[in-house]
Amino acid sequence: MPQGAPVLAPAGYSDFCRRQPADCGLQTSGLTDVSLATPAPPRLGPGLWSRLNRINAQVNRAIVARTDRDAFGLSDYWQTPLADGRGSGDCEDYVLEKIRALVAAGVPRSALNIALGVTPEGEMHAVLLVSTAEGDFVLDNRTLSVTAWASARYSWVSRQVDGQPHLWASASPLQLAAR
Template sequence: MSRLCAFGATLSLCLLLLAGPAAADPGPGHMPVGRATTQPIGHHLFCLENAAECRPLESRGLVTPLKLDHDLILAVAEVNTRINARIEPRSDAELYGTEERWTYPTDAGDCEDFALLKRRALHEMGIDLANLLLTVVRKRSGEGHAVLTLRTDRGDFILDNLNWRVVAWTDTPYRFVKRQSGSDPGRWLDIGVASEVVVGAVAK
């Protein structure tokens, strides 16, 4: 990872998040999630292998959006750039001979593998899983793609293997389809009109 690239990603996130006051309640900066929808098949299989990561979280009560401060902003940007630099983009077909496999990558993986690894890294830093939500989108080409949504008091932000910068969800080129529930990691919610999407983007 180049120092210039990492610095640019961090500076971009800092300027974006420190530009204005935190929102008092969800508004345009937060995704309009709706009803329960189908769980991506790859995530379903992941949950069968990693049941502890997909258990409901309701017993803890309501988790408020993550409150960002300067140190946390720097840490989030660093995780995004570090994992994007360390993991080689490779498709599930190349790695496992299958169309869809969600797993933690060691040195190579596709979009959902990047998102899973970032989710785990940020959770290990103390961010609640309710604010780290796997999300399925469609690229402009129509191809399915997976990213990680960071739910904060300043809106929803996206960590993406196709972008060194952490940006507001409204500043991405994607059509958002569905994401994990904040209270139940094995449950997924509509964002707009949902459909069954195979995800696996490794390049723009």
């Protein structure tokens, strides 16, 4: 997925990173876990494809959909509902659990990026974008199938870059024109 100008990370994600730095890719000292060079994206072989589909389906089935307003009385609260024992959450909570599961399964954190888009119904929605040598793929709580980013029916707004917690970019104007 192309990227445009730098933008701020979503406020709910920044708050999550302050509360759970390790789950955000931050060391406990608060410094980013950054190497000088970002590793090459993984190859999308049968093993990785299988892991992506398995973990997408497992997390989607394990979490009960519940809005932040219903659960916390807040408009936006990012959390890891499986790790926290709550078992319910909204779209970004599914994303955070998928990141945890994929990192545990050996997928490099630099290949795992949160992407925000607008649904055909006009709602803001978060998905996990997995960057591979063969392109970017979407893991979404709205479907059990992993899809190429360009096939997902969203108007893309912004995305995380190289799995870095506070490095985000807007959707590229070129990308939006192609939709």
